[in-house]
Amino acid sequence: MHPLARIFITGMFISFLGTLPLGTLNVAAMQIAITDGYTQALLFSFGSLLVEMIYVRISLVGIDWIRKQTKIFRILEWVTLVIVLALAISSFYSALHPKSGGNVILSSTLPRFVLGATMCAVNPVQIPFWFGWSTVLFTKKVLLPKSSHYNFYIIGIGLGTLAGNCLFIFGGQLVAEKLNSNQQILSWVIGGIFGVTALIQAWRIFFRKKDIVHKLEHPEEMANGMKIN
Numbered sequence: 001m002h003p004l005a006r007i008f009i010t011g012m013f014i015s016f017l018g019t020l021p022l023g024t025l026n027v028a029a030m031q032i033a034i035t036d037g038y039t040q041a042l043l044f045s046f047g048s049l050l051v052e053m054i055y056v057r058i059s060l061v062g063i064d065w066i067r068k069q070t071k072i073f074r075i076l077e078w079v080t081l082v083i084v085l086a087l088a089i090s091s092f093y094s095a096l097h098p099k100s101g102g103n104v105i106l107s108s109t110l111p112r113f114v115l116g117a118t119m120c121a122v123n124p125v126q127i128p129f130w131f132g133w134s135t136v137l138f139t140k141k142v143l144l145p146k147s148s149h150y151n152f153y154i155i156g157i158g159l160g161t162l163a164g165n166c167l168f169i170f171g172g173q174l175v176a177e178k179l180n181s182n183q184q185i186l187s188w189v190i191g192g193i194f195g196v197t198a199l200i201q202a203w204r205i206f207f208r209k210k211d212i213v214h215k216l217e218h219p220e221e222m223a224n225g226m227k228i229n
Contacts, residue, residue: 004152007143011156012163014133019164024084025119027193029165030172031091032112034186038169040112045165047116053158056130060150077205079122084198091191095184130157 001009019026025048033041110118120126137143143153175186 003144004148007137007149008152008156010137010142011153012160013156015157015160016164017160018129019161020167022193022197024080024087024123024194024197025116026165026168027190027197028087028119029116030168031186031190033169033172036112038173041169042166043112044116045162045169047113047118048120049158049161049165051117051120052126052161053154055127056134056154056157057150059127059131060134060153076122077201080125081198081201081205083119083122084194084201088191088194088198091187091194095187095191 025045029041029045029048032044134143137153138145143149
């Protein structure tokens with residue numbers, strides 16, 4: 001297999017699998033698909049994957065700089081917790097008040113592309129995730145410090161993330177149809193997912209032994225993890 005094809009497929013495969021666990025971005029995309037349609041959900045996904053690709057590109061060329069930004073990452077962890085809690089509360093409010101019009105945050109007038117980019121930008125989990133995998137691929141000589149390798153790697157990552165999100169976007173619509181578009185039940189389920197995600201994020205901040213700074217200093221330990229974005 002040609003080296004560029006290999007790195008493209010590797011990036012796409014890792015990104016696709018990393019997108020599958022329930023997380024803030026893929027569940028948000030699913031809810032947007034249910035309430036606003038496929039087009040808006042895809043725009044949301046395009047916004048989030050664009051930021052992810054930018055983050056990966058920066059991590060490939062600015063490793064030393066990224067490792068020094070510990071305060072920024074800690075702030076972003078708190079911002080992520082606040083956003084997920086707001087999403088959970090908004091979904092539960094929508095479940096209790098079906099006529100309210102859905103999740104207030106995800107139903108805002110903000111363009112879906114901008115919303116996806118913003119939510120991805122404040123989510124620091126993906127940075128150490130790609131930090132770890134890129135380190136492993138460099139070590140194994142799969143990824144080389146060449147512009148062509150970086151470009152194919154990043155394009156593969158973008159397509160992998162899009163494919164993973166599409167499972168939630170189109171799968172969520174099928175679930176909605178099975179439930180006969182019962183928005184109240186969906187709001188409870190999605191609110192529960194956001195609630196669990198918030199608990200996990202809080203646990204990471206308060207109780208974990210290996211925080212995001214440790215992961216940046218030891219990226220090889222992140223290669224077996226998931227993005228859980």
